């Protein structure tokens with residue numbers, strides 16, 4: 001590892017951060033354990049998701065799957081159901097695929113170091129470093145969004161924040177800083193500082209334990225770091241969905257594994273093209289994706305709003321009647337006719353869940 005920092009600066013930062021963390025850290029459920037499996041689950045859930053959102057999901061997940069063996073042996077549908085609402089469902093599928101690999105190829109033994117963790121599906125350098133340092137005491141570096149911001153400010157690292165040169169520099173700083181003793185606490189201290197003090201919505205420098213060593217603070221304008229990338233607006237989509245009910249059962253399709261909301265069970269439907277009426281869009285989509293002709297009836301849930309991370313949508317749901325052909329899965333992995341009782345056990349996209357709540361009221 002390349003040494004970048006003066007040893008007294010390194011020691012001073014380590015001491016200040018560790019002392020602060022030990023007196024100020026939030027009491028979070030995954031901080032009460034050293035079980036690598038539990039820490040792994042928490043780290044996967046925390047990717048792109050707020051701490052407060054993750055806590056109840058983490059508790060329910062570990063109650064249902066307390067060990068890697070329990071997760072490996074569970075039906076995928078049960079795993080996705082417990083993930084419903086947390087988003088980025090690929091994380092759940094990777095987690096279970098990795099658990100199955102651990103059970104099958106490593107007799108249930110979890111990896112013993114950061115490098116071996118990285119060989120599992122869905123585990124990148126950040127997650128591997130977090131698990132290895134927190135659960136195994138390995139001085140492995142981590143670099144998530146919070147740590148990037150903190151290090152960019154302490155060391156005034158300039159250049160586009162997502163650029164490869166800056167990332168390389170930040171990884172090198174993180175590796176140089178992580179101590180041999182208490183690396184897990186130190187890494188969590190960096191993340192905690194980013195979450196609570198050196199925040200994305202502005203740094204709270206007067207409360208910061210490292211302000212005397214922070215070059216951004218010394219500059220008088222710490223918000224100049226990290227360098228912002230021009231923001232992109234979240235696109236908005238207009239979509240339609242069809243409720244086909246036959247004999248008390250509703251038709252759902254399972255979305256393809258790879259891609260947005262992969263593996264979830266949805267109402268058949270899709271995006272409306274410019275100039276198209278909603279019934280025409282439904283006819284087109286049912287014909288191309290299920291190979292059937294339909295007659296759209298009444299609008300059952302018009303204008304349901306929902307926002308996913310990458311886009312927001314307005315969803316118009318119609319009751320539809322099959323008028324020709326038998327539904328076949330052309331776009332979906334599978335189709336299924338389900339009763340309302342069966343539906344509550346399936347993982348369904350949140351926008352569709354809103355529609356179902358409106359349309360299937362008893």
Ligand code: SF4
Nearest residue numbers: 198203205208214222
């Ligand atoms: S002094 Fe301010 S800018 Fe520097 S690390 Fe602390 S909160 Fe961030």
